[in-house]
Amino acid sequence: MDFIDLKAQQKKIRASLDIRIKKVLDNGFYVGGEEVGLFEKELSLFSGAKHSIGCSNGTDALMLALMALDIGPGDGVITVPFTYIATLESIAAVGATPVLVDVYDSTFNMNPDAIDRAIDESEINIKAIMPVDLFGLPARYRVINNIAKKYNLKVIGDAAQSFGASKGQKKVGTFSDITTTSFFPAKPLGCYGDGGAVFTDSDNYAKILRSLAVHGKGSDKYDNVRVGMNSRLDTLQAAILLEKISIFKDEIIMRKKVADLYREKMKHLPIKFQTIPKDYQSVYAQFSVIFNDERTRNNIQNKLKENNIPSVVYYPISGHLQSGYQYLNYKKGDFPVSEDLGSRILSLPMHPYLEEEDIDKVLRVINNNI
């Protein structure tokens, strides 16, 4: 059993993928070819975001968003410790400082109640809030946007795991000033290498983002008007993504079916799930469950492994406890919910092509050992 089965998906679309790849190879425009623009259009159609801009990866996407908002040395950005390191890392990479608030124990996403206090207590100038849509579930953007408005802050949605998710009729890409995503192969919409995108409804931000991603270019390639970076989505990857986005809607439904099956089959067990609030649709980048204690979690993970069932702990060490981030001067106990989740959480195999019998195998191991 695979944790994420890229081959099952590939089998389904291989013939058309090969045609698309061949076309890119023959055309010879390996950087900035027409597929990039076509895919960006598809992203906007899918999400409803006015502008979609491809880039090298999800981390760069966050850096580009921060740079577009002119966030750098001396500035603070509020985010969560319970996330992949790229979130904090992007803030540090532009020279700004991550200021952390804890997450909800229900949705695992940013707890907006903690933001006011973080702003009050912070000695640095907070410029933005960066919520993370963990495991594919959008954060509480309505509430967070209101707080941002009150303090005149910008909001950057880290949607690395949640492209395709929605709340009501609105889709990820339209919830904040700027939204970023990742097309890392294991993501719900993934390419065959590194890739990412930035979304915004603002014409001005879009213009700046496009410039920043190509060395701060101005009207032409050799006219550099700002300090930028090199962050482009390869034409080959855009072509692959064009094929994948054509089946993405169906795959989101299939992912939800797998998640619903897991929930139904485990409801009698002493296990907690990520709460999906009313009107929210997760894309289930991960299906993560919470056990009663760390010992049970570790035991189950070992037993799964003995039965050749992969599982992963996302994330065992919260951002504030990572050795590269000790200079932020946080300590153990500062973010009890994040730390607690990290000690009891386990992500189970999840992909659109997971069979019910596979789910039953996972269940059997958990049932027998809990």
Add this chain to the structure above:
Amino acid sequence: MNIPFADIKKQYHSIKMEIDSAITEVLNDTAFIRGKYVTRFEDNFSTMYGINNCIGVGNGTDAIYLALKALDIGPGDEVITVCNSWISTSEVISQSGASVKFVDIDSENYNIDVNKIEAEINENTKAIIPVHLYGQPVKDFEKLIAIAKKHSLYVIEDCAQAIFAKYKNQYVGTFGDISTISFYPGKNLGAFGDAGAVISNNDDLAQKVRMLANHGQSVKHIHTYEGINSRMDGIQGNILNVKLNHILDWTSRRQEIAERYHSLLKNIDDLDIPKIDSNASHVFHLYVILANDRDKLKDYLAESGIGTALHYPTILPLLDCYKDLNYSESNFPVGFNNSKKILSLPMFPELSNDEIEYVCNKIRDFYS
């Protein structure tokens, strides 16, 4: 006759079977992020180049950024580089938080003027980034290395355009502390998308670059440094594995083309052909002449179906993004004057002898 400035399609078609099966191999294995094909390329390259470490990264710009970060260069530090290069060289210095100091170029070699470096060194200077531009090693490179040593400065060789060029029979990129490469599709060794590498004989630095390029991660979930995400894609790694088998042939052909250009253009008073340092081999990523009436010549060639380019139309210190540094033309007389005369002629291994002759005849026509 229609002669493009560069044509990467011709090269693909000359090795189509090999490239196609290299891509198929990666797809079948779904080895997309780092993985065995990237590792294989890193091993192949370091063996061929005679260097201890090669780390595949996202692109040539990231490569220099990672080198700076690995050397702990940041706010408060100064880095010396050359006034004529692609923007990446200086852009990453600013990205790291350090300040950039530009030096003029040598009038014959078009690379950093080694004799003007020491004037820019002060107590904040941490490193020099020499660029082996157009494919030619920096003139008096040994002297540059000696200056760096004398002042305890690091040397980051920007080899984006010059891999497999030799200075005194030794490959560029093997002299400094750490060196960087770009595999942008149009490069002598080009991938089919963005890719780059950092090379070094210093194992500790290499290890640090490897971590920094992968989120500062030592083992999964343990982030020892604040890093970035900059990885070579598996697909690109395996394409480069194929191309590495051909690079020496392609390089020889570039040198052959340059020889032909030399012999057909050498007697024209209105232009200067590239001067090759007797201590070095030039791999001719670009064949750059200095031409009187450059803009008119460029237009004339375009009308004749010949593609040319400028590398680079504006020297770095005079770009808008550096206007805060208050440099003027008079700070870089050689670089500034050259930027008005440079013209890059068509240069790629698949260029035919007839095409070279056609280009040279048209240039002759223009000046006659």
